[in-house]
Amino acid sequence: MDEKFDAIVVGAGPSGNAAAYTMAKAGLKVLQLERGEYPGSKNVQGAILYSDALERIIPDFREDAPLERHLIEQRMWVLDDESYVGSNYRSDEFNKPPYNRYTIIRAQFDKWFSQKVREAGALIICETTVTDLIMDRTRVIGVRTDREGGSIYADVVILADGVNSLLAKKAGFHPELHPKDVALAVKEIHFLPQETIEQRFNVGGDEGVVIEMAGKITQGMVGTGFLYTNKESLTIGVGCMLSDFKQQGTSPYALLEQMKSHPSIKPLLAGGEMKEYTAHLIPEGGYNAVPQIYGEGWLIVGDSGMFVNAVHREGSNLAMTTGRVAGETVIELAARKKPMSAANLALYRKTLDDSFVMKDLKKYRNMPEILHGNHQFFTTYPELVNRAMHTMLTVDGIDKKTKEREVRQDFRKKRSLFGLMGDAFKMWRAFE
Amino acid sequence: MIKVEEKLFQNRYRVDAEHPHINIGNPEVCQVECKTQQCTYCCPAGCYTREGNGRIVLITDGCLECGTCRIICTEFRNVEWEYPRGGYGILFKFG
Known part of the structure; x- marks a missing residue:
């Protein structure tokens, strides 16, 4: 195939689909390449869909998208070995359409999204791995694939090839990922009757619950766990920084197994049938780890560009937004007959800088470093808070004032007054 | 001891026989020079096992294609990692 396209999109996840859809809809000649058997067959997410980002691309997506449950309740648990302290937020406001968040099953959702891309007019070829970018000196002019005679050319190549992004690394667009900038998450799906x-x-009905968890389940590593309700299944997973796994010597599946046996979690899964086990890397380096995302004839979108807000567990919405903005940038340049040069494509970065994507990443830019250096947030505090609750709720003839003193002493013994104040300050700085 | 094989058994794969997409660069480096051998416990699919003589054996059939082994081999960069050929490897039913 020695055909030339206006744009080639590598990858059919949320960012690639958003980019391909946006450009095809505007009439550009778009080719999208996906290495999986079908779009979604290589993709892993928790998964929660944030309506807003998709609405800006496909406003009426609710009519036929495969959605599991809309979320009406968020639970946050801080776990000790045998207990948790939690808070819930549930509101009937979340029961009024249009719903804000849904659980989804990615293999199904991605297939649907891809169908929309096809309907918009893009050519999608699956079972095709892109092996190299074709360069004309410093300029990307196309891609080579593992298919015979697989060189294809385009004015611009959008790299939506996910967290590992081998293409961008091979081309020297961004450096190798560091274990401290990625989390490794493992997850299982358990099927149970809807009732x-x-x-x-x-x-x-279609109502759903999210449980986000932190504490002893990560065995001192920086990370979190989650449990999401789908229509007829639950997804349960845990993710920690890769550098911590490496240092700790813990295997991810052992961690997941231990989490599943927690006395507060086990009953929720009881009787379920496990039907798939997955693993995925999440780029959590934040603002400071975002690489160069545009250049001569290329743009980077989604996970490949580190677009994940780890603090708020947001990723797919950043992926869709960066994909859409990349597509719109290309459309604008094409309309004005401007070349896809780095100077012109810089508009992509500028638009993202002015959007929630970069603003949110910038807000939490110090968070990764603070969490890495302060593991007490994942060990000591969950333990102290749980013990304090236990002390105050156990009725045993000891007066409450004595109990309060016990709790205070416990905190000071474990973390010292200075340490406590320092931690409070660090957290305040990180969220400021 | 948790058997990861029992988990992987639930997954669907299209194995590209005789074309593993991951290879160990120089096996001697793993056996002799690498003291930590983090691939043996970090890989979520347990693809890397350590033999009695310290040799690392890699079987990619159960690979989840996450990229962990590629990134954690920081000291020796001894993991040659490519995506499987188009259509091969893990096929997520749910993802």
Whole structure:
């Protein structure tokens, strides 16, 4: 195939689909390449869909997208070995359409999204791995694939090839990922009858619950766990920084197994049938780790560009937004007959700088470093908070004032007054 | 001891026989020079096992294509990692 396209998109995840859809819809000649058997077959996410980002691309997506449950309740748990201290937020406001967040199953959702891209007019070829970028000196002019005679040319190549992004690394566009900038998450899906899920989580119809967890489940490593309700299944997973796994000597599947056996989690999964086990890297380096995202004839979108807000567990919305903005940038340049040069494509970065994408990443730019250097947030504090609750809630003839003193002493013994104040300051700085 | 094989058994794969997409660059480096051998415990699919003589054996059939082994081999960069050929490897049913 020695054809030339206006744009080639590498990858059919949320960012690639957003970019391909946006450009095809505007009439550009778009080719999208995907290495999986079908779009979604290589993709892994928790998964929560944030409506806003998709609405800006496909406003009526609710009509036919495969959505599991809309979320009406968020639980946050801080776990010790045998207990948790938690907070819930549930509101009937979340029951009024249009719904804000949904659980989804990515293999199904990505297939649907890809169908929309096809309908918009893009050519999608699956089972094709892009092996190299074709360069004309410093300029990307096309891609080579593992298919015979697989050189294809385009004015611009959009790299939506995910967290590992071998293409950008081979081309020297960005450096190798560092273990401290990525989290490794493992996850299982457990199937249960719909009624069981609804009774167990106190929801009806299409309503769903999210449980976000931190504390002893990560065994001192920087990370979090989660449990999401789908229509007829639950997804449960845990993710920690790769540098911590390396240092700690813990295997990710052992960590997941231990988390599943926690006395507060086990009953929620009881009777379920596990049907898939997945693993995925999440780029969590934040603002300071975002690489160069545009150049001569190329743009980087989604995970490949480190577009993940780890603090708020947002990624797919940043992926869709960066994909859409990249597509719009190309459309604008094409309309004005301007070349896809680095100087012109810089508009992509500028638009992102002015959007929630870069603003949010910038806000939490110090968070990765603070968490790496302060593991007490994942060990000592969960333990102290749980013990304090236990002390105050156990009725044993000891007066409350004595109990309060016990709790205070416990905190000071474990972390010292200076340490406590320092931690509070660090957290305040990180969220400021 | 948790058997990761039991988890992987639930997954769908299209194995590209005789074309592993990951290779160890120089096996001697793993056996002799690498003291930490983090690939043996970090890989979420348990693809890397250590033999009695310290040799690392890599079987990619259960690979989840996450990229962990590629990134954690920081000291020796001894993991040659490519994506499987188009259509091969893990096929997520749910993802």
